Amino acid sequence: MLESTLWLFAMCLVLGSGVGLLAGLLGIGGGLVVVPALVWLLPEAGIDGRLVMHIALATSLASIVLTSGASARNHIKLGNVDFSIVKSMAPGVVLGGLGGSVIAELVPTALLPKIFSVIVLLLAVQMLVSMRITRHRALPGSVACVCSGGMIGVVSSLAGIGGGSLTVPYLSWYGVEMRCAIGSASLSGAIIALSGMTGFIAAGVGDETLPAMSIGYVYLPALIGIVSTSMLTTRYGAALVSRLPTMTLKKFFAVFLLFIGSKMFLG
Template sequence: MYETTLWLFSMCLLLGAVVGLLAGLLGIGGGLLVVPALVWLLPKAGIVSHLVMHIALATSLASIVMTSMASARNHFKLGNIDFSVVKILAPGIIVGGLGGSIVAEIIPSDYLPKIFAVIVLCLAIQMLLSMKVINSKPLPNPLACVSSGGIIGLISSLAGIGGGSLTVPYLSYYGIEMRRAIGTSSLVGFLIAVSGMIGFIYAGAGSEALPAFSVGYVYLPALFGIAATSMIATRYGAALVSRLPTPTLKKLFAVLLLVISIKMFLS
């Protein structure tokens, strides 16, 4: 058992480095890669099939807690976070994040990869087409914002992502400057990840089928491996932005996501 756990930890160190590098270079959320990678790695470490997707989603969200916290701190120092927007979105975001973990527990495990695949497919198309809609309208009324936050939180939690791919376009649509939209999204992503992670921990608590070193559905060896290298690699990815053709790389990454989503949907 310890040999396979050590192997998985080593693989997650490599995964974290790749995720961190791409996150810094392309500005994408790590969950889009972490979840499918863990879906492939966890069975090889002896994790039973009906728990794989739950553990992948929960562990991805737990890793996003760490990375989004660091990102939100940096954006706070730069004055890029609009706390009035966070305040109005937060109730829906938190409820949606928790709701995603509840829905994931109710849905048969065979359907979860397909739901993830559909979400990733939509995000990949958005990324590939670089769809940017700018609107000068103010944010809608508080109830509509809470509802929107709930949908963003629910979808993000179900996909194990921080929701930046949803939050940034939403805020941009209502005329919020891109710099502040990204900064605000980092704090919103932290709230999604925390609420989703707590929900998955609670949902998995007491399950005898979970592997050792688990806290609910969060698998600690994978979490620590991803977190250890991703937070370091992000800095190097950010440093490469001015040296590499990032728009082209972003489109290539979107194509990779399309392939991953189709493969997961058909498997």
């Protein structure tokens, strides 16, 4: 058991390196990469298959708290975070993050990737189309922002992600400059992940079938491996954001969403 745990830890160190770079570059917490990777890695480490999805989601959200937090800190230093936007969406994303962890116990696990993959593909198409259309829209009022934040929080928690894949296109649609959208999504993602992680920890407390070194559904060997490297590589992704033109970032992000959405839909 110790050997398989050490193997999982080593693999998560490698995984975390890529996750941190994506977090800094795209404003995402890396859950779109972490969850599928853990779904494959955890059974190889001897984790009961019935627990894999919940552990993957919870551990992903826990890693996003730290990874997105580190990414947000770098973006704040670079002036890429609009605190007024984050503040307007915060109540919704907190409630949505908690709600998503509760709904995860009720919705069939096999259905969630299909639903979310369709959302991701639609967002990618929207972003590609928006490159050809120049519009200036004002952000909606406070109530609409809270509702939007709530929807983003629910879907993000259900999918074990920080919400950057939803928040960045949402802010971009309203004309928020891309660097600001990515930076603000990083901070918002940390808030979503924190609320979602709290819900998954509470749901798993007292479950005697969970592996050792777990806090609720959060599996510490995987979490520590991921964040050990991801928190170091976020700075490089954040620095790259400030050097790339907005159009390049939009294209890269849209292609990234198309790839992930297609993989999730095809299983």
